[in-house]
Amino acid sequence: MFNDFVAERGRLYQAGFHREVSFAETSRRVLIEAKAPGGARPYLAEVSSAMLQQSVRDAEAGYRNFFASLSGTRKGPRIGRPRLKSKHQHTHRMRFARNAGFKVEDQSHQGHGFLTLPKIGRLPLVLSRPLPSAPSSVTVTAHADGTYEVSFVVEVEPRKALEPAHAAAGVDVGITSLAAVAYEDGTSHKIVNPRHLKARERKLARAQRKLSRCQKGSKNRQKTRTQVAKQHRKVRQARLDHHHKQARALVDNTHAIGLEELNVAGMIRNHRLAKALSDTGMSQFLRLIREKAEETGRTVVTVDQWFPSSQLCSECGCSGGKKGLGIRQWSCSCCGAVLDRDINAAVNVMIAAGLAEIENACGGSVRPAPVLAEPMKQEPAEQTPTLLGAV
Ligand SMILES: [Zn+2]
Ligand SMILES: [Zn+2]
Incomplete structure (x- = not known):
């Protein structure tokens, strides 16, 4: 769906349309066309529609940023038009917002639980740490080595701080x-x-x-x-x-x-x-x-x-x-x-940062004491750097 949206906007862009056609219009169109019985991918009717919409929204956000960058309302380096995602990309990511209807069960205290995703089912899951509250979205990443990683967006209460030294x-x-x-x-x-x-x-x-x-x-x-x-x-x-x-x-x-x-x-x-x-x-x-x-x-x-x-x-x-x-x-x-x-x-x-002259606990203003170098141990020679592969 991400690709459908990007391809459709790409066609419009080449034809000279920038903002004349609204994103909502494009989103509606690609969603209807793809899912239609005689359409490009009727099997998408089986996929949860909240997920498809999320995918289209991600593509939309990419285009918004591109236009904002063009007009200068977005600061920072110029960003390009969103590109088509390759099927052979090494990681695949799916995001589910709360309204997609996922469910997390944290059953034991060893971090074992289940994640239920719409139209996919109930999957076993190991939590690296307990969830502090109900997550507002979940992202599933399929890695190139065949493993899956799940991350949650969670609201956190401010931590009770200890008095720092x-x-x-x-x-x-x-x-x-x-x-x-x-x-x-x-x-x-x-x-x-x-x-x-x-x-x-x-x-x-x-x-x-x-x-x-x-x-x-x-x-x-x-x-x-x-x-x-x-x-x-x-x-x-x-x-x-x-x-x-x-x-x-x-x-x-x-x-x-x-x-x-x-x-x-x-x-x-x-x-x-x-x-x-x-x-x-x-x-x-x-x-x-x-x-x-x-x-x-x-x-x-x-x-x-x-x-x-x-x-x-x-x-x-x-x-x-x-x-x-x-x-x-x-x-x-x-x-x-x-x-x-x-x-x-x-x-x-x-x-x-203006922090060196901060009053210390005794009320006096402090200057850092002399910073004396410690004798350095000789590190073993670094590995010859190699090119970063497509991972
Ligand atoms: Zn101190
Ligand atoms: Zn000096």
Whole structure:
């Protein structure tokens, strides 16, 4: 149905019609035509109509955004016309709104339950955590490796917050560690990626290399592709779990958090696997911090993405100039402070967010104490980056 809508609007667009024909008109037309007994796909009469309408609405939203982008009412980079979805796309997604009439049964406390979908039936389900309230919509995703994932949209009551230990923090997300965190009292720490996650990433990279050696169109390639998809999903899940826990700990611990805005548009163009993984990781981690901060009633201050957090000395404000990614620590030529690259950047984010001068519990104004670099352990050489396959 998504495709019917996109194709019909495409024909109208080529013929010079933009907004002259309403979306509602197109939606009605494709729904009637597809389901008609002599129509294109009479079997659709068997499919729940709420689901078909959802599909058409998704296509409609794509077109609305496209027109808004054309006329400039939508900010951000230009977006293109919605494209036809391929049958061979590697994941398939179906969304059911509340009025579609789905039902969730959470039967045991081990997370086992059932999901009943209109015209599909009652399906067994494992919940990763208990649902806090009745979901307003459900999305079913079929992965390339043959597994299914179900996600719910749920309203959440604000969490009862503990009294945090810190008034303020600055966060610098990075590549060697997930993030460096500096607090208003001069303490700081780095959030590292756990060993098991690194092991999974190496496994994924191995599977990717194997895939690139497989003959195009061969049976073996198909099998390897499924393996890559499976490893990819495992990495994603392990990473998400780690980020949830770390973001929760940070938010529980801190009143006000300074974050950098990430240049997401620039990242999407990056196709190196190692880089792509760390990029998606960084924006995911920042998103989770924001979400949890909002849930918990904490303050988040965002610093402009062009703020040179890694170039300034957090001690005296001197600019140390641009530094390559290989430089993990440097000393300031103005004041002589020896600075850890990531911790220094985190302190700068906190200062730029206006959080460094916050009154502490004793009533005094605080300046972060000197940030001294810790001796760095030499990391083993990174895997050669491989191209990110179509997973
Ligand atoms: Zn503190
Ligand atoms: Zn300095």
